[in-house]
Amino acid sequence: MLRIKDLTVNYGGINALRSISLDVPDGKIVTLIGANGAGKSTTLRTISGLVKAASGSITWNDQELIGKPIDSIVSSGIAMAPEGRRVFADLTTLENLRIGAYLRTDKDQIEKDIEWVYSLFPRLKERSWQYAGTLSGGEQQMLAVGRALMSKPKLLMLDEPSLGLAPLVVQDIFKIIRVLNEQGVTVLLVEQNANMALKIADLAYVLETGSITLSGSGEELLTNPQVKEAYLGKKN
């Protein structure tokens, strides 16, 4: 279980997060929704150790994560597929997956996990020897997720996986998120596509300018009038 308590982050002179608290229970899909600049990405980046917190705490199975080096956060079982996919363009698809397993030493199991990722995303297998930079946007997103999975995370953080993708591709990605969750991976999902995210989420938080303004189950927020108007584009 990941627990964030009173987390404050200052980013380039701005209060990116103002004392937020949230829980990501094991085995659930939790989503953070909100407008641009609300602090969604900053939350994920702080958990992964890329951004330093000003105050507060982030505990992962009762271990404090703040102040830990990024590689030890990764090896403790937290992986992130960053916003904009950020695949290594001049590494092949296969190398991108291998680098996801950078901290692992169990060679045989790594080979099995590559096959597992290929079974989740058969398209990637066809593109195994292709440079990641030549893949389509959807394939790159699949690769970014697959790469994150190669560290065998217990918590998978996805930053805007639907960004810039065709609706059908987005549906595929969300299907996979569900499948992964059923296989026991906890998912923390940041999305602008609030409709898709809330449908899939067990638990959802709404972020507005660095503060959490609403929280509840995905269904609750889907029917919440404020959420409907602000994020789902529906007038009551």
Added chain:
Amino acid sequence: MKILLPYILSGVSVGGQYALIAIGYTMVYGILRLINFAHGDVFMVAGLVMVYLAASTPLYIAIPATILITVALGFTIERVAYKPLRTAPRMSVMISAIGVSYLIQNLTLYITGGLNKNYPEIPWISDKITIFGTTTTRVTLITPFLTVALCLILVWIINHTKIGMAMRAVSKDFETSQLMGIRINSVISATFVIGSFLAAVGSVLFFTNYPGIVPTSGSMPGLKAFVAAVFGGIGSIPGAVIGAFIIGICESLIKGLDTILVTQGVMASPFGFATFSDAFTFVLLIVILVFKPTGLFGEKQTDKV
């Protein structure tokens, strides 16, 4: 052809020595986008260390010890002068590199008193040999082969090992590499270690051909290796090697142009082309920057299909 041969031989040899330095420039640039101005001086220090060590220890200890000390120097420079500036603007790191370069030159000036230090004679490799009727030293012949062999090993490391894969990843995206659990500082250190190792090997081969070393001995070979790296496309290892060989051969041919033209009867008396051999390298730099700023094998944008 026969008259060209000695110049081509020595050109290939000096080209190989430039290549060993150029790889250090190109690798560091590839990862940090930094032109490590101190690299030529590290090369010079390798030469000086060899001078001092060879005076008191046998060569089979002096050479490996020189390489080790040079590697330690390269590693330390990165940790002390560049690592603290990791998040600073690129220009600050560049200025730090210039500072390190002058610091090293002035420290060695202080230690040596600016006097020319005689480079030790390394028996076997400085022996004279005759090839196709041309007399040369063994080092001239060994250098290109050693250079190419070391490059092939390096390229293999980069393409087929875990640390090589990490280097390729870090050179493109620090942040995402960190998300993979890669410790970027270790990868950057590894880059400096490799670059300094090759510079140390290059310095043994290079200075064997010269009578001695002064604190500025690293500047010219360093600059030429840098031009070679730019010519080949900075960031590309094969590019740096090919660029270095081309520059070495051209330089050597220009140095011999007077003799060649006079003996061929083209000119009655020498014109003094040799004076322009260094100038040629830098004219080449300007021409490359004007017509092909990314060099022979410079980074291309990957096109989506």
